[in-house]
Amino acid sequence: MSGVSAEVAPRRWGGVPEALDELTAGRATGAVHVEGGSIYLLDGEIYYVQTPAAPGVDCLLQASGTVPPSVFQTAWTAGAAAGQVGEVLVKSGALSRGEAELCTATAIADGAFALFMAPPGEVRFAPGEGHWWGALRRVAPAALEAQVRKRRRLLERTPPGDADDQPVVAAGRLGRHHVVLTDLQWELVVHADGRRTPRELARLLGRSAFSAVLETRRLITAGLIRVVAAPPLNLPPAHAAPSRAVPPYAAPPYVPALPVDPGPPAAATSSPPAISPPPEASQSSGPSSSGSSSSGSPSADGPAEATRPLPVRRPAHSAPLPRRQPGAALRGVVPVGPQPGVPSGSVLDVPEPDTGLLSRVRNALEGLR
Numbered sequence: 395m396s397g398v399s400a401e402v403a404p405r406r407w408g409g410v411p412e413a414l415d416e417l418t419a420g421r422a423t424g425a426v427h428v429e430g431g432s433i434y435l436l437d438g439e440i441y442y443v444q445t446p447a448a449p450g451v452d453c454l455l456q457a458s459g460t461v462p463p464s465v466f467q468t469a470w471t472a473g474a475a476a477g478q479v480g481e482v483l484v485k486s487g488a489l490s491r492g493e494a495e496l497c498t499a500t501a502i503a504d505g506a507f508a509l510f511m512a513p514p515g516e517v518r519f520a521p522g523e524g525h526w527w528g529a530l531r532r533v534a535p536a537a538l539e540a541q542v543r544k545r546r547r548l549l550e551r552t553p554p555g556d557a558d559d560q561p562v563v564a565a566g567r568l569g570r571h572h573v574v575l576t577d578l579q580w581e582l583v584v585h586a587d588g589r590r591t592p593r594e595l596a597r598l599l600g601r602s603a604f605s606a607v608l609e610t611r612r613l614i615t616a617g618l619i620r621v622v623a624a625p626p627l628n629l630p631p632a633h634a635a636p637s638r639a640v641p642p643y644a645a646p647p648y649v650p651a652l653p654v655d656p657g658p659p660a661a662a663t664s665s666p667p668a669i670s671p672p673p674e675a676s677q678s679s680g681p682s683s684s685g686s687s688s689s690g691s692p693s694a695d696g697p698a699e700a701t702r703p704l705p706v707r708r709p710a711h712s713a714p715l716p717r718r719q720p721g722a723a724l725r726g727v728v729p730v731g732p733q734p735g736v737p738s739g740s741v742l743d744v745p746e747p748d749t750g751l752l753s754r755v756r757n758a759l760e761g762l763r
Contacts, residue, residue, distance in 0.1 A: 410510050413517045414440075414535040425523035429516070431509050434525045440538055441529035442498070443505025448603040449596055451480070451501050451527055457600030460497075461488055474526040481528055491530075498531040503541055504603045510542045545604055552611045554621075561622040562595075562610060563588035569617045579609050579618075588622045 407413040410428055417426065421438035431445030444450060452470075455461040465488050473482035480498070483489040489497075549555070564586045575583065581599050582592075590598065596606035613619040 407514065407517050409514045410512065410517065411535070411539055413519075414539075417519065418535050422519070422521065424519055424521040425525075427518045427520060428509060428512060430512055431505060433506070433509065434523075436524075436529045436532060439532040439534055440502060440506070441532045442525045442527055443502050443509065444525065445505045445508050447508035447593070448501065448504035449600065450505075451497050453597055454497050454500060454600050454602075455483075455489070457598065459600070460493065470526070473528070477524045477526055478528050479526050480530045484530075495531045498527070499533070500602050502531070502533055502538065503545075506538050507542050507545055507604055510539065511546075549608065549611075552608060552615075554611060554614060557611060557614055557621045558593070558607050559591050561589050561591055562586045562614070562619050563622050565618050565620050573616070573618065575618075576609070578605060579613060582606065582610055582613060583618055586619050 407416070410426070410433070413426060413428075414433070417435060418438040423436050423438075424434075426433040426435065430447060431443065433440060434442040434444070449457070452466065456463050456466055461483065465486075466483070469482040469486065469488070470479050473479040480489075480494050484491050484494050564583050578599075578601060581601070582595055585595055585598060592607045592610040593603050595601075595610070596603040599606070610619060614621065
């Protein structure tokens with residue numbers, strides 16, 4: 395391993411895949427440091443990828459609630475120096491081996507997708523350097539490169555491609571009657587608050603960064619999530635005349651206009667309208683009332699017409715209409731003569747119903763449903 399470290403001391407490769415090909419051929423063990431992260435090798439195989447562009451195992455386990463923070467801190471204190479934090483969690487029963495390997499594979503794939511796409515630059519190899527998590531799972535560089543290419547093709551076929559690093563927010567209205575969402579899609583819709591990007595949402599939820607980006611694109615296409623547009627800069631025109639500044643909320647409160655009563659015509663407003671006395675008072679006034687009318691009260695031919703009480707509206711029929719006896723013929727309908735086999739005075743001595751009229755009524759009622 396010392397020979398490998400001497401040959402691949404700080405130098406420039408055409409990219410991370412080229413450096414890994416050379417290190418894999420020599421079965422190197424150590425850390426490959428590139429701009430934006432590190433790749434850890436054991437006997438030429440990748441067992442961990444560390445980068446700020448993707449959630450690590452600590453974030454995946456704690457943010458998702460799989461391992462409580464206190465338990466993870468205890469395991470880190472006990473096994474970080476020896477690079478056995480993952481083994482400590484498995485042996486303590488806080489995490490099954492299958493869960494630990496799956497979490498490790500997610501961190502490796504997400505980190506490799508971010509670092510393999512980095513432009514060529516200086517690559518430094520530190521032989522013998524390990525990671526505190528440990529080698530719970532190893533992946534061949536060739537298989538990891540194939541997975542990265544597959545993910546790249548999948549993202550290329552899933553628009554939009556310009557929303558990965560922009561804040562997203564849940565849509566305010568659902569454009570359909572119902573939708574079917576996965577658990578990750580539901581979490582993204584609920585936590586899309588207009589401040590976090592898909593990668594930041596992945597770190598918040600303890601999810602795969604690639605999965606969060608992919609599902610966010612699908613949710614944007616479905617209209618359930620939208621990208622938050624940057625606020626426009628309201629700059630005044632270069633040659634515009636300076637306008638007087640208006641303080642915020644300076645507009646008067648809105649008061650709804652009430653209808654105004656125009657009042658009686660001008661001829662009638664010269665004197666207040668006379669109020670007619672009740673009928674009982676006018677009948678019991680006697681001679682005094684007649685004398686008062688001659689001394690200045692309005693005459694019967696003048697404006698007194700407006701002071702007369704309104705007549706009481708009487709019903710159109712002073713007496714209640716007689717009820718039709720059961721079995722009696724309707725008005726305007728020729729009664730049916732006695733039928734053989736039916737006794738006289740039977741309730742069946744009624745005219746046949748108009749089936750056409752009943753059919754039209756039934757059709758009208760059915761149309762109202």
